[in-house]
Amino acid sequence: MIYTSESIEKAVEAFSSLPSIGRKTAQRLTYFMLRQNEDFIKKFSSAIESLMTNVKLCPVCYNYTEIEPCPICASHKRDRTIICVVEEPNDVLAIEKTGEFFGLYHVLHGVLNPLDGITPNELKIKELLSRMADVNEVILALNPSIEGEVTTQYIAKLLKPLEIKTPRIASGVPIGSSLEFTDEATLTRALESRINVAV
Amino acid sequence: MIYTSESIEKAVEAFSSLPSIGRKTAQRLTYFMLRQNEDFIKKFSSAIESLMTNVKLCPVCYNYTEIEPCPICASHKRDRTIICVVEEPNDVLAIEKTGEFFGLYHVLHGVLNPLDGITPNELKIKELLSRMADVNEVILALNPSIEGEVTTQYIAKLLKPLEIKTPRIASGVPIGSSLEFTDEATLTRALESRINVAV
Incomplete structure (x- = not known):
């Protein structure tokens, strides 16, 4: 037996089912939860549940929203x-x-x-x-x-x-990155999409 | 406005309040949750809540348990x-x-x-x-x-x-690690705690 409680095992499994959370992190999160007070846990789980009850898709732009249409479409x-x-x-x-x-x-x-x-x-x-x-x-x-x-x-x-303009966003070398670490496909695109230097 | 829904903002905050989860990961987890069905979210939040309702301290060893005494103490x-x-x-x-x-x-x-x-x-x-x-x-x-x-x-x-024996667990170079990357304090302890090679 590893876990001394089925609830702990289930919570570890629940956290592990999330992306980018491995079993070790899931354990850490579960034991962290156990050290918190009732209020913290209640607030946490109701925040997650309210995603399910309150959030829907905007009928105009299909972004997540609580009101219809969403604040961006309504602005x-x-x-x-x-x-x-x-x-x-x-x-x-x-x-x-x-x-x-x-x-x-x-x-x-x-x-x-x-x-x-x-x-x-x-x-x-x-x-x-x-x-x-x-x-x-x-x-x-x-x-x-x-x-x-x-x-x-x-x-x-x-x-x-x-007759609607349909530009795509540019691909190229990310700001702050260097050519040395940029892959060939990105660099090829950056060369193809070269633009004049304003002087 | 960044988030188009208060519930999303609250869920991001809830995930961010966990250790080792930054704001970006919290966002990813929240949007992951939104893509799941109702069952998944219910199962997740009830797994977390059951930590609060079911898990207590073993009155003998003070480990977390659901039964008293815990399975290890009872074994x-x-x-x-x-x-x-x-x-x-x-x-x-x-x-x-x-x-x-x-x-x-x-x-x-x-x-x-x-x-x-x-x-x-x-x-x-x-x-x-x-x-x-x-x-x-x-x-x-x-x-x-x-x-x-x-x-x-x-x-x-x-x-x-x-008159009870009170050994401590050994400190030293972790298995699979190398001396080169072991800090001085650990290496000092490993030297002090040297043991005979059985031949």
Whole structure:
């Protein structure tokens, strides 16, 4: 016998089922929990449960929200003529953190991957097309993977007849990184996408 | 605004309040949770809550348990003449995993630290002394820190008049490590504790 309590074993298993948490960290978290008071544990578990009860998808952009439409779609300060298309809700968070984008978003909830059975019908692509009335630019901000690439091409082609601009975000050497540690594919893209130095 | 939902913000905060989980990991875990079904979330939060409702301290060894006394103290297969003293309940787990110790345990719930106000009264030392009737060896398996050292000395002194053996676990170069990367204090201890090579 390793654990002296079934509840401890179950809690370790629960923590282990989360991504990037191994068995050792799960144990540490469980024993940490055991040292906390009742209030802490109650607050923790109700915070997790309220995700399930309160959070739904915005019927416009399909980002997570508690109100319909979501605060970004409802905001009068956002530019409604430009939509940034992302794969997942956490990508919205990443772009919001830059503080540099003031348009709306559209979350696809995945990318095309025929081998895994992800066809356009599994993604929020139809829903994106239905939003094009007042839009003149759709920024494609998908991850620079093969699937992201294919999805980017697919959406750009769909929007071409509507005469909407469909730029993709740039790929290249990350700021603060060095050429020495940049892989060939990234460096190739950075060379291809070279831009004039403003002098 | 960064998060589009207060529940998401609260869940990120809840995960961030756990040790070794930074804000970025907390976000990842929260978005992972949002992608799971209701069952997964319910199972997760009830596993955490049952720690609070089901787990208590064993009235004999002060390890965490659901039954009184704990399975180790209740087991007839364990050697009741030898007690291994540890700082925290997770140390019991670490020793049980070796599969090499068949005695009982005693969890102090800390080590002496006068500066932080941890005196013998804050630890389960009185409770340890009350268990000495049939015991002839107390293994002191505290962490090799200054406080662990002081507590080891303190307990060894207390038990001396009872003529109970009080060995401490060995400190030295960890198996699989190399001398080159072992700090001076550890290497000094390894030299002092040198033992004959059986030939």
